[in-house]
Amino acid sequence: MLSSELVIAIAIAYVGLLFLIAYVSDRRARRGKAGFLNSPFVYTLAISVYCTSWTFYGAVGSAARSGLEYLAIYLGPTIVFIGWWFILRRLVRISHNQRITSIADLLSARFGKSSRLAVLITIIAVIGIAPYIALQLKAVTSSIQAIAGVGEFPGRTLRGIDEVGLALAVAAGMALFTILFGTRNVDAKEQHLGVVAAIAFEAIVKLAALVATGIFVVYVGGGLQAIFSRAEAAGLDIYSIGTFDDRWIAMNVLSAAAILCLPRQFQITIVENSDENHLRTASWAFPGYLLLMSLFTLPIALFGLTSMPAGANPDMFVLTVPLASGQEGLALFSFIGGFSSATSMIIVESIALSIMVSNHIVMPLMLRFTQGRGIGRGQGVSSLLLNSRRFSIALILGLGFLYFYFTRNSNALAPIGLISFCGVAQFLPSIIAALFWREATLKAATAAVAVGFVVWAWSSFMPSFAGSSVVVADIMAHGPWGLTWLRPEALFGLAGIDPLVNVVFWSLFLNTATLVVVSLLTSPSALERVQAALFIDLFRPSTAGSPSVIRGSATARDLRFVAERVFGPARAYALFAGVPAVPPPQFIDRLERELAGSIGAASAHVMLSKVVSGDAISIEEVFEMAGETRQAIEYSQELERTSEELRSTAAQLESANLKLRELDGQKDEFLSQVSHEVRTPMASIRSFSEILLDDDLSDAQRRRFVSTIHQESLRLTKLLDEILDLSALERGERPWDNVRIDAEAALDRAIEVCAPLAQRRHMHIVVGPRAGSAIVEGDTDRLCQVLINLIVNAIKYNDADTPVVEVRSEVIDGSFVVEISDNGPGIPANEAQAIFDMFTRGEHGRSDATPGAGLGLAISRKIITRMSGALELVPRDTRGARFRVTLPAC
C-alpha cells in the first residue's frame, strides 16, 4: 500500500517539475528562443486543458452510471473545432485586432465597450466556475484518499485529516501554486508562454496515464470482447437503450458551448493564440486528442463494474482497478495523470478568471475611488494588477472550496461539471450574436445573459445545495411559496423531463428569446454600431468595395462649389469642363474619388453627400468614417508587428489620425452651424428685399425695411468677420508674437472704447481697485479685443433696473487678474462651460439686445490661451456674471 506521505510528496515534486518547465520556457521565450513552444502542437496540447479530472476520473464514473453519455462532452467540442473556420477563426482574429483579454472583454467590446456588461459577465463566470473548481478539489481529494487506501474504507481517515480538511489543504496549495505560477508579471497581451508550456506537458502526462491504464485494463480483462461480454453477462447493458435522447442533445449543446465560453478555453484557444494558423492544426489534432482520451473510458468502466466490489466509487476506477491488481506503480502514474488534469484546469481557469476580475472589477473601482490619483504610471499599476490577481485567485479557489463544502454529500463528479457548463453556456447566444448579428444591442445582451443566469442559478446551481439545506430541498419538492410551477427541476410546469434538459432548455431558450426581442425593441448606440461592424465585417476587404453611388439631384454648380474649396479654382475648372448642369452619377463617383485623394475617402463621402442630399450626416456616414479609422488602426497594428522602431511612429499616426477625425467632425459641426447662422440674416434680407420690390409701399415703410436690411447685413458682416477671425486663429494664421506689454494700458483702452455704449444704455462702468501697472507677455490689440468683448457683453445683456458693470484688476501670486462683473441675469451653472463653445449664446438678457453670433467668447478664450492665460466664468453668490482673465505677469 502506498503511504499518503509518499503520494503527497510525489504530487508536490510533480508541481515543482511543472514550475521548472514554466520557468525555463518563460526564459527561453524572453530570449526570443521560443522555438518549439510556438508550435501548433503545443497550442493544441494546451487546449486539451479542456480535459480535467472530470475527464480523467469523472468520465469513467459517468460511463459506469449512464453509459455512452460521457461521449457527448467530447463530441460537442469536436464539432466546434471541425468548424473552426466559422467561429473560432473569427474569435481569434477579432481578439488579435482588438486586443481582447477575456470573454468578458470580448462581449464588452462588441457591445459598445460597456463596462457594466463586463462586470456582469465576470461575476457570472466566477460564480459559474465555482462548481467546476469544487469538482477538481473533490477529485484530487478523493484520489489521494483512494490511492492511500482510505477512501474505500469509511471511518479511516488520513492521519486524522478528514475529507474537508484535505480539500482545504488542496485548495490552499493550488492557490499558492497558481499565484506563484501565473502572476509573476503582467503581460499586455495576457499571454503566458511558460504556463502554456507547463499545461502542454500536463496534457501529455494525463493522456499517457489514461492510455496506459486503459491498455492495462484491456490486457487484464482479456481483450475488449471479453470485457464487453462479461459486462453483458452481468446484466450491465447500460449503453444500449435510449442513449440518443434529449439529454444527449442537451449535453452536446452544453459541451459545444463550453469549449467556446469557458474562461480557460477562451484564454488558451483565443487569447494565448500567437498564430491564427495554429488553429488549423488544432482543428483536427484537438478532436483527435479527445478521441484518444475517451477511447478506454468505457472498457475501464465496465471492467471496474464487473471486477470491483459493489459500492466502489466508479469515479475512482482509474486508480482503484490498477491498485486492486497490485499495480502500484501504474496507480501512481494514474494518480499523477489525474493530478495533472486537475492542476492544469485550476491554473488556467483561475488565471483567466483573475484577469477578468482584476481588469473589469478591481481596476475600474480603484480608478473610480482614487479618481486616477495615486495610481502612477508603470510600477504602481502593474503591482496593483498583480495583487488584485493574486487576491482573485485566492477568492476563486475559496469559492470553489465553499461549494465543495456545501455539496460534499453528492457523489458523482460529472453532474457537478455540467452545472458549470450550463452556467457559462449563458454567454453563447450573445457571443454568436456578437459575431453574426448586427442588430444585437448592449441592452439585449445584458438582459439575455442576466435572464439566462437567473434561470441557471434557480434550476441548476441552487438544486445542488438540496443535500445541505432544508429550505432548498423544500423548494425543490414544492416550489417557492407553494408555487409548484416554479419548482427548479420542473420549471413552468415542464415536469417529467430530465432536470438537465429542463435547465438547458429554459435557460438558453429564455436567454436567446430575450436577446432577440430586446434587440428588436432597442437601438444600438453609435459606438455599438461601429463595434458591430468591426466584429461582423471582419474579413471584408477594406477598400475594394465599390464606392457607394450618391444618388440625388445635385447641380454641377453645387458640386463645383465644393470642388473649388478643395482643389482650387483652376483644377475645379478643368474637372468640370463639359459637365452638364445635372451631372450623371458616374461623374459624382469620379468626383468623390478625386476628392478622396485629397481629403480621405470618408470625408469626401460625407462632404459630397451633404451637398447632394442636403441632409445632416447620417449614422451610416459616421460609420464609414469609423471604418476608415479602423483600417488606419489595423494598418498601424501591422506596423507594430514589424519592428519596435516603427511602433512609436504607428502610435503617433494613430493618435494623429484620431485627432484628425475629431477635428474633421468638429469642422463638420462648425460648417453646419455656420450655414445655419448665415441663413437667418440672409433669409430676412431676402424677404425684406422681396417686399421692397413690391410697389405699394409708403416711404416710411420702405425706409424701415431698408434699415432692417442694413442691420441684418451688418450682422452678417460681423458674423463672417468673426468666423474668419476664429478660423484664422485655429489654423494659426495671422500669428502674433507675444511681447512684453502693459496689460493695464490695454484695459484702460478697452474701458474707454466701451464708455459710449454704456452711456447710450444709461449705464455706468464702475472701475474698481486697479493693479496700477502689470507687464504680461501678449499682444495689446488682441488683449484689448478680448476685454472689449467681455465688457460689451456685460453691457449688452444687462437687464437690471440700475445696470452696473464693474471692472477691477490686481496682481496676485505673479498673475495679472482682470475681473469684469455685471448685475445682469447671470449665467446658469449648467451653461457655464457651454458659453465658451462656438455659437452658444446666453439664454437670457435684454430683449432688445441684438444677438451676436455666439463666437465672441470662443475667440476670446482662444486668444487668451495663446497668451498662456485663462479666461473663465467665476461662480458668484449675487446676481450677475463675473468673467476673469488671468495672465502670467512678467
Place this chain on the structure above:
Amino acid sequence: MDRKLISAALFITVLGTLLLLPPLANVFQLQRRFLGVPAELIYLFACWVALVGAAFWLSRRLPHEPEAEPGSGDDG
C-alpha cells in the same frame, strides 16, 4: 476552388452535427455487437475518426488568405 472548400468545411461541420444527434444516430442503435462492442459505440467512434480525418484534410487546403471568404468576394 477556395470557396468550394469553405462550403465543404461548412457541410462537414453540419453533417458531423447531424450524424452525432438523433434521429440519424438512432439508426445505429441496432442492439447488435461486433466483437463484443455495441454497434452505436463503434458508430460514434467511426464518425469521430472520419471527422478528424476530414478536418485534417481540410486544414491543409483551406485558404491561407482569410480574405477569400465567400460573400466578401462578391463585393469586389
